[in-house]
């Protein structure tokens with residue numbers, strides 16, 4: 001099919017004037033050929049759903065089966081297809097037996113009306129589902145089998161859900177003639193390898209083509225706030241919300257246009273506590289988690305979607321159910337469980353492509369457990385047990401530990417936040433320049449960046465400049481809140497002192513080091529890990545590189 005004809009279909013069904021990006025178009029063209037399997041791997045908001053919905057609609061006489069692990073994600077897609085008057089059916093664990101019989105009956109009748117069937121992953125092993133597949137293949141009525149949201153399996157690779165994917169693998173083996181479309185958000189090499197092996201998809205471009213878009217989302221700004229004094233974070237968070245949501249929303253008219261935010265919390269209890277605290281501070285917020293009654297859950301979600309609530313405090317899985325394009329702020333209240341979980345959860349921000357903020361609030365307590373001593377203890381535990389079950393449990397705890405420890409590295413390291421993601425997902429190395437707290441220190445940092453620092457030093461003279469920096473630092477100390485950005489800014493400035501003095505003026509350099517050490521000594525922030533690679537102590541090219 002040529003580009004122009006494809007565009008006509010896109011406009012007809014979805015009223016979009018063009019493809020969201022070239023990769024979306026290329027994936028659609030390849031899927032339309034129906035002669036290979038396809039893996040689509042896009043970050044949030046890049047239009048991966050379209051990659052299979054449009055080809056399925058073009059082959060209107062046949063039908064498509066879409067398998068998704070999360071019911072909420074299924075319902076989002078089903079509702080939007082139904083609003084386009086496309087006949088769509090859903091089977092999940094919640095579907096009653098009589099409803100299932102009705103749907104399977106229609107799908108196997110000559111007068112089949114249904115065009116899309118959405119099922120949860122757990123339906124794959126059922127005999128009714130296998131019989132349906134067999135019938136559709138024999139009667140040449142099936143265009144595609146789609147397995148979407150496969151990145152959700154990431155956390156389940158070593159767990160229960162794995163079995164459902166093995167059942168899917170059996171079906172893939174049996175029905176090789178049907179193109180399988182495997183769709184995932186940004187996925188690490190481990191996830192893609194797992195999907196290939198469990199679904200028997202070879203790493204061979206003749207039989208399976210992969211389309212992926214790098215994980216870097218330049219509209220998202222990442223930072224980390226370290227709070228080591230109990231209780232001051234709530235006012236700090238309130239200030240952040242006021243700055244990025246409330247003030248922006250004052251200029252907007254209707255509730256539904258208003259930008260909103262999500263706060264990911266570790267447990268249901270934490271969501272409730274935080275909501276109480278923020279409500280007392282005048283913030284419009286509700287808790288959204290699996291512990292709520294179904295009616296309350298859907299009412300909270302509905303009110304949030306309509307803009308009545310400005311924020312939701314969510315647990316991980318519930319937060320991922322939300323599909324809202326204008327989320328301007330995603331906060332993590334505590335250490336996220338893994339780098340990939342953090343990437344997906346924070347990726348709920350800015351799906352409309354406009355700037356959005358992603359911030360982690362962290363206490364020292366939250367990260368102190370993830371130290372080398374505990375790591376060796378957990379590693380040793382695997383060897384000290386005998387039964388398979390005990391080994392599995394120990395290995396699982398070790399894995400959970402490693403994920404968190406890696407996330408701790410993300411928070412406390414000096415690496416560009418976006419680059420950390422790129423390396424984690426195996427993308428090409430990139431520099432964000434000014435889209436995270438680490439990099440913005442270098443470009444337009446708190447103190448105006450390198451050239452501004454040099455200029456100011458020249459204008460003010462070294463001593464005044466040092467005094468100014470110290471007083472700025474004490475101001476931050478007074479508020480009991482020192483962000484990683486602040487700590488790094490200070491180190492950066494000290495770095496500039498050293499460079500400016502160029503070791504010709506040893507007295508001034510000494511003053512700089514003394515000032516630096518004094519600042520670090522009174523600091524609440526655990527800068528041990530930062531200072532070990534601090535540009536002040538190690539001013540060579542390697543460390544310079546780490547800052548970007």
Ligand SMILES: Nc1ncnc2c1ncn2[C@@H]1O[C@H](COP(=O)(O)OP(=O)(O)OP(=O)(O)O)[C@@H](O)[C@H]1O
Pocket residue numbers: 016017018019020021042043044045046047048049050185323325351
């Ligand atoms: N060609 C297009 N032109 C304009 N908008 C598009 C196009 N294709 C998809 N979109 C829109 O982009 C948004 C994101 O698409 P989609 O729902 O497929 O997201 P996604 O990539 O699956 O990410 P996520 O599910 O994480 O939000 C949707 O609002 C969709 O309608």
